[in-house]
Amino acid sequence: xxxxxxxxxxxxxxxxxxxxxxxxxxxxxxxxxxxxxxxxxxxxxxxxxxxxxxxxxxxxxxxxxxxxxxxxxxxxxxxxxxxxxxxxxxxxxxxxxxxxxxxxxxxxxxxxxxxxxxxxxxxxxxxxxxxxxxxxxxxxxxxxxxxxxxxxxxxxxxxxxxxxxxxxxxxxxxxxxxxxxxxxxxxxxxxxxxxxxxxxxxxxxxxxxxxxxxxxxxxxxxxxxxxxxxxxxxxxxxxxxxxxxxxxxxxxxxxxxxxxxxxxxxxxxxxxxxxxxxxxxxxxxxxxxxxxxxxxxxxxxxxxxxxxxxxxxxxxxxxxxxxxxxxxxxxxxxxxxxxxxxxxxxxxxxxxxxxxxxxxxxxxxxxxxxxxxxxxxxxxxxxxxxxxxxxxxxxxxxxxxxxxxxxxx
Amino acid sequence: xxxxxxxxxxxxxxxxxxxxxxxxxxxxxxxxxxxxxxxxxxxxxxxxxxxxxxxxxxxxxxxxxxxxxxxxxxxxxxxxxxxxxxxxxxxxxxxxxxxxxxxxxxxxxxxxxxxxxxxxxxxxxxxxxxxxxxxxxxxxxxxxxxxxxxxxxxxxxxxxxxxxxxxxxxxxxxxxxxxxxxxxxxxxxxxxxxxxxxxxxxxxxxxxxxxxxxxxxxxxxxxxxxxxxxxxxxxxxxxxxxxxxxxxxxxxxxxxxxxxxxxxxxxxxxxxxxxxxxxxxxxxxxxxxxxxxxxxxxxxxxxxxxxxxxxxxxxxxxxxxxxxxxxxxxxxxxxxxxxxxxxxxxxxxxxxxxxxxxxxxxxxxxxxxxxxxxxxxxxxxxxxxxxxxxxxxxxxxxxxxxxxxxxxxxxxxxxxxxxxxxxxxxxxxxxxxxxxxxxxxxxxxxxxxxxx
Numbered sequence: 127x128x129x130x131x132x133x134x135x136x137x138x139x140x141x142x143x144x145x146x147x148x149x150x151x152x153x154x155x156x157x158x159x160x161x162x163x164x165x166x167x168x169x170x171x172x173x174x175x176x177x178x179x180x181x182x183x184x185x186x187x188x189x190x191x192x193x194x195x196x197x198x199x200x201x202x203x204x205x206x207x208x209x210x211x212x213x214x215x216x217x218x219x220x221x222x223x224x225x226x227x228x229x230x231x232x233x234x235x236x237x238x239x240x241x242x243x244x245x246x247x248x249x250x251x252x253x254x255x256x257x258x259x260x261x262x263x264x265x266x267x268x269x270x271x272x273x274x275x276x277x278x279x280x281x282x283x284x285x286x287x288x289x290x291x292x293x294x295x296x297x298x299x300x301x302x303x304x305x306x307x308x309x310x311x312x313x314x315x316x317x318x319x320x321x322x323x324x325x326x327x328x329x330x331x332x333x334x335x336x337x338x339x340x341x342x343x344x345x346x347x348x349x350x351x352x353x354x355x356x357x358x359x360x361x362x363x364x365x366x367x368x369x370x371x372x373x374x375x376x377x378x379x380x381x382x383x384x385x386x387x388x389x390x391x392x393x394x395x396x397x398x399x400x401x402x403x404x405x406x407x408x409x410x411x412x413x414x415x416x417x418x419x420x421x422x423x424x425x426x427x428x429x430x431x432x433x434x435x436x437x438x439x440x441x442x443x444x445x446x447x448x449x450x451x452x453x454x455x456x457x458x459x460x461x462x463x464x465x466x467x468x469x470x471x472x473x474x475x476x477x478x479x480x481x482x483x484x485x486x487x488x489x490x491x492x493x494x495x496x497x498x499x500x501x502x503x504x505x506x507x508x509x510x511x512x513x514x515x516x517x518x519x520x521x522x523x524x525x526x527x528x529x530x531x532x533x534x535x
Numbered sequence: 536x537x538x539x540x541x542x543x544x545x546x547x548x549x550x551x552x553x554x555x556x557x558x559x560x561x562x563x564x565x566x567x568x569x570x571x572x573x574x575x576x577x578x579x580x581x582x583x584x585x586x587x588x589x590x591x592x593x594x595x596x597x598x599x600x601x602x603x604x605x606x607x608x609x610x611x612x613x614x615x616x617x618x619x620x621x622x623x624x625x626x627x628x629x630x631x632x633x634x635x636x637x638x639x640x641x642x643x644x645x646x647x648x649x650x651x652x653x654x655x656x657x658x659x660x661x662x663x664x665x666x667x668x669x670x671x672x673x674x675x676x677x678x679x680x681x682x683x684x685x686x687x688x689x690x691x692x693x694x695x696x697x698x699x700x701x702x703x704x705x706x707x708x709x710x711x712x713x714x715x716x717x718x719x720x721x722x723x724x725x726x727x728x729x730x731x732x733x734x735x736x737x738x739x740x741x742x743x744x745x746x747x748x749x750x751x752x753x754x755x756x757x758x759x760x761x762x763x764x765x766x767x768x769x770x771x772x773x774x775x776x777x778x779x780x781x782x783x784x785x786x787x788x789x790x791x792x793x794x795x796x797x798x799x800x801x802x803x804x805x806x807x808x809x810x811x812x813x814x815x816x817x818x819x820x821x822x823x824x825x826x827x828x829x830x831x832x833x834x835x836x837x838x839x840x841x842x843x844x845x846x847x848x849x850x851x852x853x854x855x856x857x858x859x860x861x862x863x864x865x866x867x868x869x870x871x872x873x874x875x876x877x878x879x880x881x882x883x884x885x886x887x888x889x890x891x892x893x894x895x896x897x898x899x900x901x902x903x904x905x906x907x908x909x910x911x912x913x914x915x916x917x918x919x920x921x922x923x924x925x926x927x928x929x930x931x932x933x934x935x936x937x938x939x940x941x942x943x944x945x946x947x948x949x950x951x952x953x954x955x956x957x958x959x960x961x962x963x964x965x966x967x968x969x970x971x972x973x974x975x976x977x978x979x980x981x982x983x984x985x986x987x
Contacts, residue, residue, distance in 0.1 A: 236653065281649050304639070321847040352845055405854065
């Protein structure tokens with residue numbers, strides 16, 4: 127039962143100096159390619175387990191998948207010479223592309239949120255969609271998160287497939303009632319009669335001095351809600367793929383985006399593809415230590431990885447992508463190989479995704495660990511406004527390097 | 536209306552006989568509102584209700600059998616025993632719930648109305664004129680979701696009717712103490728929609744108003760807010776019989792019983808005679824008895840229903856350590872996945888060693904507890920399994936082994952001292968804790984009349 131991953135090129139170094147405008151943070155990423163793409167075949171659409179193809183092929187007849195593609199270290203450099211197909215795109219544009227393609231494909235898909243229509247979205251993810259699809263399909267709502275999320279749920283129960291945008295993830299705290307009680311539980315309490323194929327998405331995470339309330343990480347609050355899935359995107363490739371998969375899924379999915387990642391640039395395939403909602407992504411295979419991360423911290427980890435490689439360590443970096451449920455297979459295989467785990471996350475120390483992940487790994491793979499799991503999380507403080515303080519609340523690459531060195535002693 | 540009244544009375548009886556538990560809210564006295572509105576709807580129209588929703592379900596066409604067996608927690612409809620009294624759903628009859636938090640259903644109703652408009656304008660289903668009715672009480676009218684939805688329904692002219700069942704009491708809070716302007720129908724024009732006040736104890740008046748409101752919605756003129764002045768003849772819920780309302784107020788409304796009023800009207804104006812009405816009464820009685828019998832005979836949900844329907848697509852349970860999707864493991868889905876001595880394989884099933892094992896405590900077993908028990912497996916002392924797995928109606932509750940032990944009626948009547956799980960952990964043989972708990976439960980059951 128081979129694990130299949132599509133290789134993703136390592137990120138080049140982050141610019142260490144905090145710049146004040148998000149636009150100046152443009153990252154060149156090596157294109158994502160799999161082995162088979164290098165041979166000139168159609169690009170990998172998603173990684174797939176070799177077991178029970180019948181289950182995975184449901185509703186995905188449009189896509190090709192490569193049954194055996196394993197990322198290797200040489201993938202990074204070789205991949206850049208890969209086929210010229212595909213197009214360069216920024217992450218927010220990738221999200222828009224995904225959304226637009228799904229709206230074209232299925233007329234039941236609609237968007238609701240504040241300023242998504244005429245304004246095009248506060249991060250321009252829905253720019254141009256209202257002109258194309260009309261005001262009812264890209265609905266500008268009043269500022270009433272609880273109610274319009276509930277409206278999205280009611281619409282989902284009666285046959286539509288809404289994508290609800292929270293202008294900032296933090297605002298969804300106002301919609302917690304609807305998300306927990308209705309989104310998560312309704313399928314169950316109705317005995318399976320009603321499905322809620324809603325996607326709730328929005329930017330979260332610590333930005334550039336946005337203040338405490340705009341810098342919240344809601345994944346830790348939502349993770350206990352039964353009946354929902356949570357995914358976090360980190361590259362344009364997986365942003366588009368996860369957006370499309372989330373829209374096509376019958377389950378309610380919460381898609382976490384990050385405010386600082388919207389301007390990442392990457393070359394993505396032209397073809398239709400989706401990313402599996404329950405799988406993690408192998409970013410960099412290695413031997414010495416498993417580093418589990420997601421969203422923006424992936425880039426801090428990759429920056430630290432460069433330093434670590436220079437110092438002679440070989441970290442394996444996995445972007446867990448699926449925050450609920452965890453992909454225990456990918457993670458487990460990695461733990462069994464390296465026997466050391468470092469979790470790097472942006473959530474708070476208390477009760478965050480890292481805490482759950484630590485528990486899950488301890489329960490399932492305790493025998494394979496040579497050292498206690500180290501979890502690097504943000505400080506348990508409301509994110510301060512001051513730039514220096516803000517820098518100290520989140521995990522920085524230097525801390526990651528130190529942690530790995532300590533772990534590997 | 537008669538069905539509703541008879542049904543609710545039977546619910547009360549069944550509750551006190553121990554057939555159903557939890558919060559049950561009865562609709563006696565307000566039947567005119569439900570009947571007056573819902574009987575005018577088509578099958579495709581949607582109804583959203585609150586926790587006081589049995590009658591709405593019955594009016595919309597959900598069979599009495601299905602509702603009763605849902606209340607008994609049995610697996611035969613309508614929500615397979617997973618929803619209970621406060622969560623009645625029916626896709627077939629477009630009953631969208633059943634919500635326990637007040638105000639929670641109003642946005643859902645707005646969403647259903649939005650779908651109707653979407654179908655007509657975007658999907659070009661020209662004949663789609665489905666209307667949604669949202670029922671809620673006076674207490675809800677002070678909740679933010681109510682106002683937010685009035686606003687949204689008005690700006691988009693959604694085909695929805697907001698029906699307020701103003702029975703003057705939000706549990707123990709008088710409407711007059713809670714609301715700055717108690718005339719709820721006036722809040723409609725504040726949002727640009729029609730607001731109507733009607734006597735909710737008279738089904739014919741309600742019906743007239745309902746016709747206007749529903750016609751408005753169907754023609755695309757927009758939402759309406761209808762305030763029905765009504766009253767509850769029973770207490771707020773069966774778990775809390777204390778009331779703060781004045782007996783004179785109760786008597787005043789009892790004199791305006793909607794069923795009695797309609798009976799009088801029919802007999803005086805001759806559309807029906809006494810005998811015909813008596814025949815209806817009898818028929819309903821039989822129907823309700825049949826519903827109870829059906830519910831009684833229906834099976835309890837089996838263990839493997841626990842994890843069904845958590846996700847519409849069960850891949851949402853994720854990928855297990857062996858690389859397969861969790862949902863592909865039949866033991867996981869039954870909740871009886873293997874529990875190893877060391878390192879419990881996670882999935883909520885942490886139970887016994889073989890499928891069908893009457894073990895208990897999936898996900899609740901903690902390693903500490905396991906090691907305290909002088910047992911080789913995750914089984915519990917025979918005494919406990921008897922209590923926990925008996926099909927006796929008294930055991931239809933969830934038992935958490937970490938908290939107080941739950942004793943069967945049989946054991947409570949016996950004289951032998953019982954051990955609680957906590958004492959087992961602490962290594963004590965007899966228990967002060969168990970005796971205290973036993974005393975408490977005896978007292979409670981005597982109060983309910985279930986023990987001599």
